[in-house]
Amino acid sequence: MATPVPVMDDISIGTLTADPYPSFQRIRKTASAVWVSDARINLVTRFDDIMTVERDHGRFASTNPGSLMNQVMGHSLMRKDDEAHQVERKAIEPSFRPGVVKNHWSPIFNDISRRLIDAFSDDGETDLFMSFAAPMASLGLAEILGLKNVAWQDLARWSQALMDGVGNYGADPEIIARATEASDGIDAAIDETLDHYRNNPDPSVLSSMLHAEHTHTLDQIRANVKVIIGGGLNEPRDSILTTVYGLLLNPDQRARVEADRSLYRVAFEEAVRWVSPIGMYPRRVTCDTVLGDTALKEGDQIGICVGAANRDESHFSDPDSFNIFRDRGQHLGFGAGPHFCAGTWVARQMVGEIAVPMLFERLNNLRLDEDKPAKVSGWVFRGPISLPVRWDN
Amino acid sequence: MVKITFIQSDGSRHEVEAEPGNTVMQTALDRNVDGITAECNGSAACATCHAYFEEERLDALDPMQEHENDMLDFAASERKSGSRLSCQVKVTEALDGIVVTLPDMQ
16 A cells, blocks of 8 residues: 655755665655655655556656756756657767777777876875776766866866756855856857868768768757766766775775786676766656555656665675675666767766876875775765875886 | 466576567466566666577567667676567567577676
8 A cells, every 4th residue: 555755854965965874764764755844855765666666758758848957958868758758869979889888989088087196196195086987977968078278177167066956945146156257158168069070071070960860950959968078977986986995995805906917807896886977867757656555646846866765785795895796687877768878888988997007007006095085975876075096106 | 368487597497478569577476477677668778687588589679779789788698699688579469489598787
């Protein structure tokens, strides 16, 4: 018998940001969906319920007329379903195919990673967030998109401004101004390059959009480039850091990985399960319905907590531990269903095959800085915000 | 109704009835056939619905697009001549009686 959505008043955004996992576990044990007053959304935390949601876009839609994302970025494919979504997704697919990633993007990522490490490898210590992970993700993203002459710091700033804008439920005018500035900057950067790609097709996303069977309109290009900038920078950045952090905290696993390079990609998958970079994303309930043991109403907003599902005890034993040797099973770090992360194969290559192995190979006796503890933060997006390390010169 | 027989990597067989118009991937999920993960639920983005179809009947299947062809090279289990992503193969009368073998890993 389905019951109404229970309410939890005692879980604050601050608690979730510091460490969401105890709250996720409590919610998971309580009901299929729980209204968390401070977050103003019904959180869905069980693995099986999330699979149900992602396989049924009739009842649980990505479209949302009032979406802040649409206001900030334009109407991107992330807020479309069915054919409207498929047409745009198919247009950009050629840039993200695993074969294209391996043959075209891989050498470029290798080069970026090598140059970044060259710049600090003599220092003996660094914070990998600013010196490596953030520029690696940003420079890689600029290449994939095909944006020319954009500084990695600008792209990173735009990405953050767009994400802040999407989460700006309080309509803070300063956040709106920053998001608008980012949006204008991106439009200008796109305008600068489109003519080039009309005549010079290559594997970049901008080129794919122009040369697809169903070409993107300018509005579609702008919206989808923004959604890729907003959603494609922090995930590789955070998963680089989480993979390194997980390995540095577990010397036995690190030793096995260093002895067998092919295990880095397994470490990456485990990192994305352990601390999923996208912890929560929204869906809209389209009709009065039941999810698991809970009754939902038309118009309800539900927050799909893949970060919680990836620690669901019914799917993962000892889920809070980082263990690259756990039984291999599906995780939801890349989502599921039609909106499954388009950049999955890019991330696997950039993080698991290139960036993380190169750090361990280049920096002798890499270790956590004992005087400066790592900081991990966030719940909608989660990852290390500081990862100070040392190595032997 | 179209009959499809799924064979697991351990040799066990499941004969199921499939509805024309559905994909082979969807048929396996609907009939609780193990061995297909289908993380992306039919978007040809994850390569976790990899299956081996009978080689002599490949011509009867929906033709393979470039995207699927690329994806199959990166499936977790070895690509063979009968390899397809089962989410890209629609059930038709022409598939009646076909045998689909599932890999040991997706």
